Amino acid sequence: MEGLKMDFISSEALENASSMEKIYMIIEKVKKGAVVVMEGGLSPSERAELIETTMREIDVENFVGIDVHTLEKNSSSFFGFSKKKTVVITIIGPANVMKTVKKQSNLLSMVADLNNG
Amino acid sequence: MSFFDFLINLFKRNKKVSIGLYGHPNSGKTTLANQIAKDWTGKDIGSASNIPHETRTVLKQEKIVIKDGENELDFDIIDTPGIATKIDYQNFLEFGLEEDEAKERAKEATKGIIEAIKWLDDVTGVLLVVDATTDPLTQTNITIIGNLEARNIPFIVVANKIDMEDANPNRIVSVFPQHTVVPVSALNGEKTDELYKVMFKKFN
Numbered sequence A: 001m002e003g004l005k006m007d008f009i010s011s012e013a014l015e016n017a018s019s020m021e022k023i024y025m026i027i028e029k030v031k032k033g034a035v036v037v038m039e040g041g042l043s044p045s046e047r048a049e050l051i052e053t054t055m056r057e058i059d060v061e062n063f064v065g066i067d068v069h070t071l072e073k074n075s076s077s078f079f080g081f082s083k084k085k086t087v088v089i090t091i092i093g094p095a096n097v098m099k100t101v102k103k104q105s106n107l108l109s110m111v112a113d114l115n116n117g
Numbered sequence B: 001m002s003f004f005d006f007l008i009n010l011f012k013r014n015k016k017v018s019i020g021l022y023g024h025p026n027s028g029k030t031t032l033a034n035q036i037a038k039d040w041t042g043k044d045i046g047s048a049s050n051i052p053h054e055t056r057t058v059l060k061q062e063k064i065v066i067k068d069g070e071n072e073l074d075f076d077i078i079d080t081p082g083i084a085t086k087i088d089y090q091n092f093l094e095f096g097l098e099e100d101e102a103k104e105r106a107k108e109a110t111k112g113i114i115e116a117i118k119w120l121d122d123v124t125g126v127l128l129v130v131d132a133t134t135d136p137l138t139q140t141n142i143t144i145i146g147n148l149e150a151r152n153i154p155f156i157v158v159a160n161k162i163d164m165e166d167a168n169p170n171r172i173v174s175v176f177p178q179h180t181v182v183p184v185s186a187l188n189g190e191k192t193d194e195l196y197k198v199m200f201k202k203f204n
């Protein structure tokens, strides 16, 4: 049984990266079996691009795609009118490794399947 | 009718309305597209199936006109392949597909998802079809909604499969409180009249 690799990426590390660079960095790591834990979230167009890139990279034998999970916090705007949720942590991993993910409001727990990775 | 209204109508007539059906595999997009097409043109659009990723290329039905008294909506239906972040061909084996068929289906499904995402640039309105028996807060739904908002594309969240015992359309309302949610059963046509009413308002 091999171990599970986890990569933690700070938001600073991504500050100057273009969307494409971000997405390729994530996919490269996930394709090798790592679970990426990223500070902050992706924009809607980056999320769509992430799905598109994943679809291009799927090969039926070795890489079946990704699972994405997020933890949010409530951030009320300056006037306190709109309660928007901001993503603080994004977790992206190989779909066949991220077996059980349970999410309650503030807690996300994952069980990795190491036989598949 | 004022001259201004006249101009608006003229403009509307020239603007083509393309309504995309988006959502997870198996949420009932094709079933709903067929129901709408059957109600207003008498024929089906595509094949529906309990095996996920049944629709693997975008299907288009041009010129559907729905009417209700004064209201009229003239549009093309774009039925898109279900969007997912993963596709494991082994899941198809459980439905009795041969290994080769299953792998081919998986490959086609990946292409279909890319095509569905590309079509977000071309639709003028969207019905986001959500299976009301499942958790609505998913990567797929969040990504679709985020992209529609960013593009200012009007959309309706369709809480589908309300005929099923474990359907919970209220859960969909509670996670998307700022959006219009319409519960229906695409399979037996329950409450689709409500949906048409909301479509006149949203997409005209």
Ligand SMILES: Nc1nc2c(ncn2[C@@H]2O[C@H](COP(=O)(O)OP(=O)(O)OP(=O)(O)O)[C@@H](O)[C@H]2O)c(=O)[nH]1
Pocket (backbone or CB within 6 Å): B023, B024, B025, B026, B027, B028, B029, B030, B031, B032, B047, B048, B049, B050, B051, B052, B053, B054, B055, B056, B080, B081, B082, B083, B160, B161, B162, B163, B164, B184, B185, B186, B187, B188
């Ligand atoms: N009970 C019930 N079943 C439904 C309803 N709508 C769709 N279904 C069933 O759900 C399954 C999937 O329906 P489809 O219309 O093929 O789903 P889809 O969203 O087009 O799926 P893909 O093309 O794979 O993305 C089929 O077995 C349908 O009969 C509904 O309102 N009620």
Ligand SMILES: [Mg+2]
Pocket (backbone or CB within 6 Å): B029, B030, B031, B047, B048, B054, B055, B080, B081, B082
């Ligand atoms: Mg379909």
